[in-house]
Each structure stands twice: as structure tokens, then as C-alpha cells.
Amino acid sequence: DGGITQSPKYLFRKEGQNVTLSCEQNLNHDAMYWYRQDPGQGLRLIYYSQIVNDFQKGDIAEGYSVSREKKESFPLTVTSAQKNPTAFYLCASSGWTSAYGELFFGEGSRLTVL
């Protein structure tokens, strides 16, 4: 079945370590997104990419990095520069044939800093 796969589902990190969250989609979508979700808050956009080899910062990009070398993949690295990385991270995608605003989400990755 087509969809978005995020891994790992749960991740623990020691302070000072970089970690990379994987996001893969087989929907043939051009655009991909990373969001951060904290309790009681809406989703905040970290980075997005509308085409391979191109990406833009969202509202809270500091302390994060991404790459888009393949259409199917959009990994997110949480660097040691991110001061408060404990959160739920959601990857999403959308295609040119999808109406604007119609995003397909993965099941999320929960990162905990020990």
C-alpha cells in the first residue's frame, strides 16, 4: 500500500548527540514536510521541500537540518544545537495532483533527550 513510513517510532538521545529521523514515501509526491508537535500546541513547520535537491526553512529550522537527494526520502537531523529537542516529529507529503492543504502524514517519531 502507498504511504509514508517514519522510523524509528521511538528514539532516545543523550545531550550533545545528533540523531537522524527517516521519512520515506511511495506516493510519488513532489513535496515533503517536517513538523514538530508539542503538547497543547499546533504543528510547527521545521523544513519543507518541493522538489529534489531543494528545501526551505520553516518557522523553527534552527538546530535542524535536512536533505532531499531522492524524491522518496526526506531525512531530518536533529543536531546538538537544538536546545529542546524532546518532541513528536511528523513527516508529511503532498503531490501536484493533490489540492493545496491536503497532506498525507506518517505515524510520527517520538524523540526523548535523556
Added chain:
Amino acid sequence: GDSVTQMEGPVTLSEEAFLTINCTYTATGYPSLFWYVQYPGEGLQLLLKATKADDKGSNKGFEATYRKETTSFHLEKGSVQVSDSAVYFCALIADSNYQLIWGAGTKLIIKP
């Protein structure tokens, strides 16, 4: 700037009760409006949408009407079930930058 305001949760109801979750927005132009739902431990999925004034979006027994005069897009369901327990997000996309603007989410708890 553009924004979305949702009623605070949690909202707790008994099974078969009538549901309303309020959502109001601020935006220039003519945004499209959305409701997404997040079941426990999962990602979000689109529930319904409306793209112009007076449009009604509907899905799975849920409805919402795009009211431009009151800048609202309230979510309603006539008879909720325990399986409707989830977090509901209202969102808009404006003409200006085509990025979704999210409300804070409203947690809904349905008791049998």
C-alpha cells in the same frame, strides 16, 4: 498574520451526544479551510475541507461549513462514538504562501 483559534480541550462527551468543536480564523483573501484528525499514537489524516464561502465539508458523519461572515469553520457531529476520541486540528491555507496554518488542536474524549 494569518491564524487559527480553536476551543480549548479536552472536550468530554458521552456516547451519542452532539459534538461541536469551534474554530475561527484570521486571514486575508479567501483561504481554504481544513479539519484534520489525529488518533492516539498516530499521524494526522485529513477529515474534511472547504475551499470557498458557504461550502460544507463532510466525512464520516462529521460536517463543517465555511462561514466567511463569522470567519468560522466549526466541526459538528450528530452522534459521537467512542472511536471518535482523538485530537482534532483546524487549519487554513492562504493564497499568499500556500503553507498550512494550524490551530492548537482540541482533544475529544468520548465516554461509553
